Amino acid sequence: MLITASRRVMNDSLARNSLLIMATTVVNGGLGYVYWMLAARAIPQPLVGNATALISAATALSMIANLGAGHMFIQRLPGSAPDLWARIVSGGLLAGCAATAAAAAAGTVLVPMAAANFGFLQRPAGAAALVCAATAITATTLLDNVYVAHRAGHGMFVRNLALALGKIGALAAILAAGAHSAGVVVVSWTLPTLLVSVVTVAAGLGRLRPGARLRLTGLGSELPHLRTALTGHHLINLTQAGPAALLPVLVTARLGPGANAHFYLAWMTASMLFMVSPAVASALYAERTNAARVGLRRAAIVVLAMVGAPAALLLTEGDQILALFSAAYAAEGGMLLKILVLAAVPDAITNLAVAHWRSHGEFRLCRRLNVARAVTCLTLSWLLLPGAGVTGAGIAWMAGQAVSALLVGAVALSLRRAVGS
Numbered sequence: 389m390l391i392t393a394s395r396r397v398m399n400d401s402l403a404r405n406s407l408l409i410m411a412t413t414v415v416n417g418g419l420g421y422v423y424w425m426l427a428a429r430a431i432p433q434p435l436v437g438n439a440t441a442l443i444s445a446a447t448a449l450s451m452i453a454n455l456g457a458g459h460m461f462i463q464r465l466p467g468s469a470p471d472l473w474a475r476i477v478s479g480g481l482l483a484g485c486a487a488t489a490a491a492a493a494a495g496t497v498l499v500p501m502a503a504a505n506f507g508f509l510q511r512p513a514g515a516a517a518l519v520c521a522a523t524a525i526t527a528t529t530l531l532d533n534v535y536v537a538h539r540a541g542h543g544m545f546v547r548n549l550a551l552a553l554g555k556i557g558a559l560a561a562i563l564a565a566g567a568h569s570a571g572v573v574v575v576s577w578t579l580p581t582l583l584v585s586v587v588t589v590a591a592g593l594g595r596l597r598p599g600a601r602l603r604l605t606g607l608g609s610e611l612p613h614l615r616t617a618l619t620g621h622h623l624i625n626l627t628q629a630g631p632a633a634l635l636p637v638l639v640t641a642r643l644g645p646g647a648n649a650h651f652y653l654a655w656m657t658a659s660m661l662f663m664v665s666p667a668v669a670s671a672l673y674a675e676r677t678n679a680a681r682v683g684l685r686r687a688a689i690v691v692l693a694m695v696g697a698p699a700a701l702l703l704t705e706g707d708q709i710l711a712l713f714s715a716a717y718a719a720e721g722g723m724l725l726k727i728l729v730l731a732a733v734p735d736a737i738t739n740l741a742v743a744h745w746r747s748h749g750e751f752r753l754c755r756r757l758n759v760a761r762a763v764t765c766l767t768l769s770w771l772l773l774p775g776a777g778v779t780g781a782g783i784a785w786m787a788g789q790a791v792s793a794l795l796v797g798a799v800a801l802s803l804r805r806a807v808g809s
Contacts, residue, residue: 456622
């Protein structure tokens with residue numbers, strides 16, 4: 389029976405790639421947990437707070453500036469001839485990374501002006517770290533989407549495994565050399581990300597499309613497609629992922645780096661749940677761009693199978709898990725973690741609905757759903773953080789997900805009535 393079930397999974401593209409995405413999520417979550425535990429135990433909390441604030445800012449800037457090239461890859465790469473394939477990937481990577489570097493450079497000036505707690509970005513080392521980290525995030529995100537476009541989840545898994553192990557190895561090596569500053573975290577987090585991306589471009593992409601070679605010529609013809617991706621996919625992605633990237637930034641701005649350390653470790657622990665539904669949603673979109681007939685029910689079952697057991701574990705043992713970092717992390721982040729776990733349900737509802745309507749070209753509807761949850765989440769976070777502490781960010785996150793999920797239900801009911809009338 390087990391062998392038969394395994395064969396069915398391996399022969400089912402959505403299930404196979406969803407399981408590989410789940411494995412990628414486990415690797416990122418599990419090894420990321422080891423990475424941050426090592427950092428939290430070896431580096432003073434305020435310095436960890438500064439490092440996580442910088443990485444959070446870099447993540448937010450990458451989200452803002454990557455131009456939506458990742459979902460453009462999923463939409464256009466399947467079935468493309470080698471020359472066109474190379475042009476699409478080259479143009480998307482170059483434009484996304486260049487725009488991210490420019491946005492990060494501007495961020496080194498603008499972010500400290502908006503929030504005094506980010507004053508460390510005004511120093512040359514902080515500015516350089518922000519630009520490098522943001523560009524690295526964009527590069528690795530876009531490369532992952534190339535694999536998603538080809539339904540090659542195994543390639544994405546190998547990339548992320550190497551990346552997670554590289555971060556731990558780099559952190560351990562730098563700590564062993566005697567360094568214990570915030571820069572230790574930033575360098576050990578950023579450098580492996582850049583190196584794995586370079587290796588992927590040099591040796592990995594050719595296996596996805598034999599005969600295709602990335603190039604820097606003839607990319608002007610990609611500009612119209614990039615503009616379309618910017619106004620369509622990018623705005624959907626930005627309003628979907630933006631709140632997750634901005635929450636740690638808001639926590640730092642309102643409560644300081646020390647509070648952000650407590651928030652970030654609870655957020656990182658819950659991230660294994662929040663990475664699942666966006667990943668499955670991307671896989672669902674890739675299936676449909678590859679002309680496969682895949683329904684929402686199948687995708688929902690995959691999400692439930694992935695998050696059910698981890699969610700139950702975090703709800704019952706979350707305090708003990710956070711206490712492995714220190715008792716202070718459990719005391720400050722225990723309730724926050726439980727709220728984040730519960731929010732994974734409405735979050736998944738909205739993410740799958742957006743993938744479904746995106747595959748039908750309903751970009752405006754997708755944007756509106758994501759805007760509703762983004763505005764709710766970020767506005768409430770700003771208002772609640774000073775009084776409720778880091779738990780206020782969790783309440784705001786839950787409220788944003790609940791609002792968008794209710795809107796999904798209302799839209800689905802309206803469409804059903806319109807079809808039935």
